[in-house]
Amino acid sequence: MPSVSPEPHPFRFCPVDGTPLESPDDEGGTRCDTCGRSWYRNSSPVVGCVIVRDGKALVTVRGIEPHEGKLDAPGGFLLNGEDPVEGLKREIREELGIEIDAGIGDCVQMVPHPYAHDDDFNLALGFRARWVSGDPKPADDVAGVRWVSAEELDALDFAWEHDRELVRKALEDG
Numbered sequence: 206m207p208s209v210s211p212e213p214h215p216f217r218f219c220p221v222d223g224t225p226l227e228s229p230d231d232e233g234g235t236r237c238d239t240c241g242r243s244w245y246r247n248s249s250p251v252v253g254c255v256i257v258r259d260g261k262a263l264v265t266v267r268g269i270e271p272h273e274g275k276l277d278a279p280g281g282f283l284l285n286g287e288d289p290v291e292g293l294k295r296e297i298r299e300e301l302g303i304e305i306d307a308g309i310g311d312c313v314q315m316v317p318h319p320y321a322h323d324d325d326f327n328l329a330l331g332f333r334a335r336w337v338s339g340d341p342k343p344a345d346d347v348a349g350v351r352w353v354s355a356e357e358l359d360a361l362d363f364a365w366e367h368d369r370e371l372v373r374k375a376l377e378d379g
């Protein structure tokens with residue numbers, strides 16, 4: 206697991222009411238005197254999945270920064286309070302126009318990793334998923350799709366190494 210470093214920038218103003226916040230405590234948290242909320246910088250949960258068909262795995266070409274043009278596993282950020290599996294299905298529907306089946310037991314990877322900045326962490330939740338219906342049509346923030354085999358995996362240009370490992374795992378599991 207990567208170390209949690211460098212230190213995340215603490216919040217300086219309350220995101221609700223704009224009150225200047227005091228210096229953070231040892232865990233980076235600080236409390237707003239106006240609304241009473243405590244503020245911490247946390248990893249943002251993202252869900253992704255690998256769909257395997259006929260021995261090949263679907264990967265997406267990123268259409269936006271960071272890492273535009275590199276490969277990743279389709280998925281995206283969870284909404285506030287959203288169930289991770291429902292969020293995964295929603296993201297896949299939005300990005301590719303297809304329906305998938307997956308459950309909590311299909312979560313095979315949990316990896317904190319820096320996203321756009323070194324101190325800006327995501328918590329990637331990686332799933333195996335089964336194709337249900339629809340033909341993948343890239344939309345939204347996806348530039349294209351590719352079906353890749355285990356043999357070509359090492360030579361591909363992934364945005365994040367954990368996605369390469371998620372694809373490898375999904376292909377091994379069939």
Ligand SMILES: [Zn+2]
Nearest residue numbers: 219222237240
């Ligand atoms: Zn406040």
